Each structure stands twice: as C-alpha cells, then as structure tokens.
Amino acid sequence: xxxxxxxxxKFTVCKNDKYNDKKGVTNQSSDVRENNNNxxxxxxxxxxxxxxxxxxxNKWLTDIPLSNxxxxxxxxxxxxxxxxxxxxxxxxATEPMDTTVPKxxxxxxxxxxxxxxxxxxxxxxLKKTADTNYTLKQLKDNHVKVxxxxxxxxxxxxxxxxxxxxxFNTYQLKKHRSYKAVLRGIHPKTNTNDIIxxxxxxxYQVRQINxxxxxxxxxSLPLFFIEFEPKKNNKDIYKINKLLNSIIxxxxxxxxxxxxxxIRCQAYGHTKNYCFRNPACVKCAGMHLISNCPTPxxxxxxxxxxxxxxxxxxxxxxxxxxxxxxxxxxxxxxNKIIDTASSPAQTNIxxxxxxxxxxxxxxxxxxxxxxxxxxxxxxxxxxxxxxxxSEIKKxxxxxxxxxxxxxxxxxxxxxxxxxxxxxxxxxLELLTNVLTNKPK
Numbered sequence: 130x131x132x133x134x135x136x137x138x139k140f141t142v143c144k145n146d147k148y149n150d151k152k153g154v155t156n157q158s159s160d161v162r163e164n165n166n167n168x169x170x171x172x173x174x175x176x177x178x179x180x181x182x183x184x185x186x187n188k189w190l191t192d193i194p195l196s197n198x199x200x201x202x203x204x205x206x207x208x209x210x211x212x213x214x215x216x217x218x219x220x221x222a223t224e225p226m227d228t229t230v231p232k233x234x235x236x237x238x239x240x241x242x243x244x245x246x247x248x249x250x251x252x253x254x255l256k257k258t259a260d261t262n263y264t265l266k267q268l269k270d271n272h273v274k275v276x277x278x279x280x281x282x283x284x285x286x287x288x289x290x291x292x293x294x295x296x297f298n299t300y301q302l303k304k305h306r307s308y309k310a311v312l313r314g315i316h317p318k319t320n321t322n323d324i325i326x327x328x329x330x331x332x333y334q335v336r337q338i339n340x341x342x343x344x345x346x347x348x349s350l351p352l353f354f355i356e357f358e359p360k361k362n363n364k365d366i367y368k369i370n371k372l373l374n375s376i377i378x379x380x381x382x383x384x385x386x387x388x389x390x391x392i393r394c395q396a397y398g399h400t401k402n403y404c405f406r407n408p409a410c411v412k413c414a415g416m417h418l419i420s421n422c423p424t425p426x427x428x429x430x431x432x433x434x435x436x437x438x439x440x441x442x443x444x445x446x447x448x449x450x451x452x453x454x455x456x457x458x459x460x461x462x463x464n465k466i467i468d469t470a471s472s473p474a475q476t477n478i479x480x481x482x483x484x485x486x487x488x489x490x491x492x493x494x495x496x497x498x499x500x501x502x503x504x505x506x507x508x509x510x511x512x513x514x515x516x517x518x519s520e521i522k523k524x525x526x527x528x529x530x531x532x533x534x535x536x537x538x539x540x541x542x543x544x545x546x547x548x549x550x551x552x553x554x555x556x557l558e559l560l561t562n563v564l565t566n567k568p569k
Contacts, residue, residue: 238283239300307356308363314377317349395442
C-alpha cells in the first residue's frame with residue numbers, strides 16, 4: 130500500500146481509497162477527480178486532529194516519509210521560530226569538542242662528541258649532572274657521543290665538561306640558529322647599514338650581512354648573504370620584491386656539498402665556535418694555534434695534522450678529506466663519454482664490436498657491490514697516481530739541478546780552452562820571432 134502526501138495550502142492528496150474508508154472519511158466531504166488513467170483521487174481537508182495522527186502512526190512502518198527540505202526557509206520568512214538542531218544518536222547532550230591547540234614539539238638538543246680515555250669518570254660526571262636523562266653511544270678512537278633529552282640537561286653537561294677542561298665538541302642549538310637568505314638585485318657598493326635599517330622597518334632583524342664576491346676575480350656581485358635572527362616571520366622574506374626603491378628578490382642559499390673543517394683542532398665535521406678540543410697548528414701540526422706557531426711565515430717542512438702528509442691541514446686534496454667526501458656525498462654514477470666521431474673506420478670498429486657482443490652472451494648487470502668495489506679500487510689507483518706524480522716531480526727537480534751543474538762545468542771548460550788557445554798563440558809568435566831573428 131503506497132501513498133503520497135503533498136502539502137499544498139490546506140489540502141493533502143492521498144492515492145488510496147481504502148485507506149480513507151478505514152479512517153472514516155466520507156464521500157460527501159470529498160471531491161472526486163478523475164485523471165487520464167481513470168483513477169479516482171480524493172481531496173481530504175487538512176487538519177491536525179487525532180485522525181491525522183493515527184494515519185501517520187499506521188504509516189511510518191510501511192511507507193518512506195517524505196519531507197520538504199525547504200520548509201525551514203519558508204517558516205523563517207514567515208517569522209516562525211528556528212527549529213532545534215537534529216539530534217544524532219540518543220537525546221543526551223553531546224560532549225563539547227576539544228579546541229585546545231596542540232603544543233609544538235620541542236627540538237632535540239645537539240649531540241656532544243667527547244674524547245674519553247677513561248669511561249668511568251665520564252659516567253660519574255654524567256650521573257651527577259644528568260642522572261638518567263641522556264643516552265651514550267660508543268664511537269671509534271675512544272670517542273663517545275652523548276645525547277641529552279632536554280635543552281636544560283644539555284646545558285648542564287656542557288658546563289660540567291668545560292669546568293673539567295674536557296676534550297669535546299658540540300653544535301649550536303636549533304632555536305639559536307640564524308635564518309639565511311640571499312638578496313639579489315642591490316648594487317654591490319650599497320651601504321649595508323641602509324639595508325639593515327630598511328629590513329628592520331619591515332620587521333626583520335639582521336644578525337650579519339656580507340657582500341658576495343666572485344671566487345676567481347674577487348669582483349663584487351649584486352648579491353648579499355644575510356643572516357636573520359630567529360623569528361616566526363622569517364619565511365615571509367621571500368614575498369618582498371622591493372627594497373631601497375630597487376626591484377629585488379630574496380632567494381634561499383645554495384647548499385654546499387662540502388665538509389666543514391674546524392680551524393682550531395683541524396678536524397672535520399664541526400666549526401671552531403663550539404669546539405673545546407686541544408688546538409692543532411695548520412702548518413706544523415703542533416699542539417698550538419696558528420697565531421702561536423714558533424715558526425711564523427712560510428716553512429718548507431709542512432705537516433698535516435690529519436694524515437701526517439707533507440701539506441698543510443687545510444689542503445683540499447688531503448686523503449682524509451677525500452675519503453670523507455666520498456663517504457658523505459658518493460657519486461651516483463660514472464660520467465658517460467659520448468662518441469661523436471663519424472669516420473668510416475670508427476663506424477666499422479663500432480659495428481665489429483656490436484657483432485661480437487651479439488655473438489657472445491651479455492654480461493650480468495653491475496650490482497651495488499661491484500660499484501663500491503670499483504670505487505675503492507679507483508681511490509687506491511688515485512692514491513698511487515698521486516704518489517707517482519710526487520716522485521716524478523722530485524726526479525724532475527733533481528734532473529734540473531744536474532743539468533744546471535753540467536752547464537756550469539761546460540762553461541768553465543770553455544773558458545779554460547780559450548785561455549789555453551791564447552797561450553798557444555803567444556808561444557807560436559815567440560817561436561816565429563826567434564826563427565826570424567836567428568843569424569844565417
């Protein structure tokens with residue numbers, strides 16, 4: 130049994146005659162209409178009495194209730210009350226939503242690298258200052274890494290190590306690190322104080338500013354490397370496109386694939402600002418700073434503190450630095466050589482090579498182990514070539530010295546020969562005179 134209720138003014142249209150007969154609706158109070166299919170429709174006056182409630186009560190189990198989604202709008206336009214919000218689930222009051230903002234995660238403090246010959250003394254010191262709020266990791270060459278759980282514990286450990294004059298190094302806290310950017314488009318001779326004041330008016334505090342120069346000609350470029358104090362609005366610096374009435378752009382600095390070197394202890398991986406290790410000279414590898422070196426100026430017997438080679442510790446061709454460079458930034462693949470020659474002889478060679486490759490089975494693809502093995506072999510070959518070149522240089526210097534000595538000897542011999550020829554000429558003249566003056 131299906132029915133349809135359509136609200137149209139004061140009347141409700143039903144499509145079921147039996148339903149209306151059961152409810153006591155007489156044909157006298159209803160108007161009968163015939164549609165095209167010769168079916169009767171009865172128009173019943175709308176009322177909100179008990180009959181309509183009984184009709185809806187018997188109907189909710191069998192028919193899908195239909196409602197007008199826009200009836201709320203018509204009621205609001207007529208000045209009616211706003212309907213209550215629909216309840217989901219039970220009629221009980223829902224719990225209020227949690228609107229608290231989650232706290233930002235605090236960054237971890239930097240690690241501390243300590244040179245510890247006796248580990249028990251270090252453990253006692255850490256127990257007094259940090260209790261159990263740290264982790265310890267063993268590294269090579271009697272070095273350990275200490276990771277504090279909080280920034281406060283990190284400061285306590287660093288202060289205690291300074292009091293004990295320990296040999297260690299650490300890094301800068303993240304919240305104290307400056308925000309770096311490159312300013313492009315300003316004349317290189319612009320006063321940096323004007324740039325700092327202009328940025329301060331815009332809400333940015335500059336820690337340091339430097340003009341960038343070309344590495345080979347030392348020519349000033351229209352680029353400035355700027356370090357800002359840590360603030361929340363530092364990332365908005367890239368939205369600025371005009372400064373000191375000049376069209377400019379801010380760019381992020383390029384990341385360098387290079388290893389930092391400390392100028393205090395000559396070790397790699399950290400800088401002098403947070404280094405508390407024993408100093409090392411860059412020239413003679415002594416336990417002192419370069420400013421306190423007993424042999425100022427250039428010296429012939431230079432010694433590297435890292436590899437003990439005959440070069441300063443800051444030499445970029447040091448074998449220790451190259452090994453670290455290959456370890457941290459390995460080359461992904463070897464450079465491919467493209468053959469652009471088109472001579473017929475070379476084309477025949479290429480064709481013969483391709484034919485031979487088709488005859489023989491193709492080799493297996495190179496694996497990662499093969500690549501690493503080839504890299505280590507290439508490093509060993511490179512080291513051997515360096516030693517060979519140094520020996521060749523020594524031989525060339527020795528041969529040059531020998532040639533110089535030989536040339537001086539030849540010059541001396543030539544002078545002696547000239548003197549001897551002069552003496553022989555004098556003797557010949559004397560003999561001729563004697564023979565001419567002899568009486569007959």
